[in-house]
Amino acid sequence: MxxxxxxxxxxxxxxxxxxxxxxxxxxxxxxxxxxxxxxxxxxxxxxxxxxxxxxxxxxxxxxxxxxxxxxxxxxxxxxxxxxxxxxxxxxxxxxxxxxxxxxxxxxxxxxxxxxxxxxxxxxxxxxxxxxxxxxxxxxxxxxxxxxxxxxxxxxxxxxxxxxTGEGDGTPVLPDRDLAARWRTAFQAAFEEHARRLKRRREVLFDEDAAESPAEFFATAVELFFEYPREMKREFGAVYTVMSAWLELDPAGDATLPG
Ligand SMILES: [Zn+2]
Missing domain, CATH: 1.10.472.150 (Glucose-regulated metallo-peptidase M90, N-terminal domain)
Structure with a gap:
């Protein structure tokens, strides 16, 4: 009831x-x-x-x-x-x-x-x-x-x-295909971010994001809304899976235009 x-x-x-x-x-x-x-x-x-x-x-x-x-x-x-x-x-x-x-x-x-x-x-x-x-x-x-x-x-x-009970940077996703693409995209981006930090390159994600996949994901959500175009340009695969998950395209013209 x-x-x-x-x-x-x-x-x-x-x-x-x-x-x-x-x-x-x-x-x-x-x-x-x-x-x-x-x-x-x-x-x-x-x-x-x-x-x-x-x-x-x-x-x-x-x-x-x-x-x-x-x-x-x-x-x-x-x-x-x-x-x-x-x-x-x-x-x-x-x-x-x-x-x-x-x-x-x-x-x-x-x-x-x-x-x-x-x-x-x-x-x-x-x-x-x-x-x-x-x-x-x-x-x-x-x-x-x-x-x-x-x-x-x-x-x-x-x-x-x-x-999900894991807190590993992968939220509940609608299907297995997106989950597989998600893991590949985030893993690669997390490693790329760590490399850039090591080489002291200018980074889109901050240092705290390198702490764990969970922190990287939480930071990615901030960037997806606040710097969508930069994110799409620098971490395109991550932007694509997040866009599919949230059903939003803030870097596009139709949604959340900056
Ligand atoms: Zn956090």
Missing amino acids: FGFGRGRRRRALLETPLPDDRRARMHEVAPLTKRLPAALRARHEGIVQVLLAEKRFEGAGGLEVTEDMRLAIAGQAALLQLRAGADYYPGLHSIVVYPEAFVVAHERPDDDGLVHLDEDELSGESWGHGAVVLAWDDVHRESKRRDGYNVVLHEFAHQLDDQ
Whole structure:
């Protein structure tokens, strides 16, 4: 019964456009959403409505979550759910928002087996089980700037990657052919990126992307939206498989024109 009721509620949400004032705010705080082609806008707004209704937005560190925050986060997270068969981050329950970078303690074992507590200052983190944590000052700044960094896209990309249970840089893909092409393209690009870093060449991906295939993938999602033409030119095979997966072509003329 629950599933049935939820399905019906979801269908209604998917068909509900945002009120004009909220749409204007979303375009203001998350300009990427304004660049969607007209044909995709209604679907995008429906997905935003689903995320706003189904996910819990929680303030932390004294922050009170505002409408602008919810729209900036849901608006950009919804860009990754326009594809057929999208399931709106089923494992994700909470989006926790801090006012600014937050400190997270990680245990790090050293070579002698001693465990040290490292403290990292982060602007975003995706927890495999149910939560994305974001720093609003970074979300606000990075959503408006077109500089290859976008903490919302990055952390929600990790959510999609973790949905497979692997967190290995390959999200759930619609078919085996795309999965095979995906692995080949990403493997080659990951190695090429490491080579360029080593030779101190100018790089499109940043140094953190070389850390693991999962980080490389999350960064690729940021670049796909923020620097699509550069990505298509330098890492064409990766751009092609991502375009097939997300069903978007931001480097083309019809979709997300820069
Ligand atoms: Zn990451």
